[in-house]
Amino acid sequence: MLPVVVVHGGAGHIPKERAQNSTSGVSAAARAGYIVLKGGGSSMDAVVEAVTQLENNPSFNAGCGSVLNVKGEVEMDAFVMDGKTLATGAVSAVRDIANPTQLARLVMDKTSHACLTAEGAKQFARSMGIPEVPMESLITEYSRMRWRKNIAPDANPVECQMGKMGTVGAVAVDSEGVVACATSTGGMLNKMEGRVGDTPCIGCGGYADNNSGAVSTTGHGEAIMKVVLARLILFYMEQGQSAEAASDSALAYMKSRVDGLGGVVTVDPRGNWAARFSSRQMAWAAAQKDTLHYGLYTGEHFTQSIDEPH
């Protein structure tokens, strides 16, 4: 059953013309993470590699392709967690770097802190030799078009917000049975400057504990925060539920208690995994035993050999 990596490309409503790119993007990311694991890399190496690929892919709301805040700027959040030590690293509202997840990992590895925000995060990136990139290089025509549409006088921000692509993330178990998670996002379309969502908030955007498993979440950030979604799923698993049942229970609780939709990828330390969502769609892919699994709509589950081109 080990190793395994499971990736999501965000819960929401993916426009038809973008569906193919989403599915191939998460499949490529899962494959990249799996190659790391098969090469003896740790689950942390694998989730950072998978999420880095999604950040570099302009089809997703993380890194290049991030949604814009109300001022038309990119501010990104990211989070990583190691299930063996419970060590974590996060950045919030960080600007002008290509790969926030790699920076979150450096916060974990190179500082005594768990989270750095805004200008302080950027200064830390500089001190680590991470190249600054122009904000323009993170902005796609699509994200600018959506931002313009949303600041138009006749825009309905709630409607525009609903159902669009969310946060990306990954969970993995390596051959040592160590679990890890990584989550990365451009946040919420037309958010206020400095808005921090669920992603960099431990237990909300993700959680990893070798005693129970690992989770990465996506969806309506403020709802995910209210129920501390990732930690909730692992509590259910500690009480004996499977990764799939615990994911469904927690998503149902979030819907009934705070009317929020979302999706998750979940693993337990033995390699059982789930990709579940209450939103209309979630692009997801998993790699295990040289097989690639993927889907987009509820109930979809395709498989193919990991070596076969998607």
Add this chain to the structure above:
Amino acid sequence: MLPVVVVHGGAGHIPKERAQNSTSGVSAAARAGYIVLKGGGSSMDAVVEAVTQLENNPSFNAGCGSVLNVKGEVEMDAFVMDGKTLATGAVSAVRDIANPTQLARLVMDKTSHACLTAEGAKQFARSMGIPEVPMESLITEYSRMRWRKNIAPDANPVECQMGKMGTVGAVAVDSEGVVACATSTGGMLNKMEGRVGDTPCIGCGGYADNNSGAVSTTGHGEAIMKVVLARLILFYMEQGQSAEAASDSALAYMKSRVDGLGGVVTVDPRGNWAARFSSRQMAWAAAQKDTLHYGLYTGEHFTQSIDEPH
């Protein structure tokens, strides 16, 4: 049993000459929160009032009296949560305002977001008409002395960090049985610029849910985050443990799993409360049935009439 408010002034090692100020400060804050509750105010009104008093008191590490970051500046975090709706508001790394907890409440009440950070939080404060205060007005001689001592070439930052005053906070239940929490901090002495600790992170610095209770935490922030301490206590209470037993179980878990010390104040919706800590000291006070309870060392529990001057 209702209403009740419980306040903490931070877990750690309080120097002898500061003990009296700590105890009288938390007692005054508990009394102020209790007056709000007796006047028909909500638990949210009460915790914000209690924590505002602690922020305005230079003896505590929140608002005026905050510890300084490595550059000698004040950056503050605060969090509030309403147990009825699970609504939350937080600010992180905010500068130049006197009362971060009041700003966190405005994030909850006036935005669709749950957290604003750094410059974005400051701009929001300005838009709400909150007066900007000079950073100097938040810095005490004591905090500057400690900062200087810590940047000295022969300083032992770990030793200097250990056991000093932490975060402040409060929990309350109003006469309607609604629970709430508020937590506020200047963070960790000589922290990096932009460091965000447990306080503004939902489930870590606090959590409130009418179905189980409310918690505000203090102590080693990175350890509190790793175990999502406040949410953990409420999970234990959901499984049938009392406020006191759940607080002790979770603090013991944090010590054994990640070697972290801290303290908490906890209430359940019926008004049972606890003030527990694994650190050497925690200044705490509670007000219930016109009686003021307070203590500083493990096992201490003094009582007096609420009207009696402390």
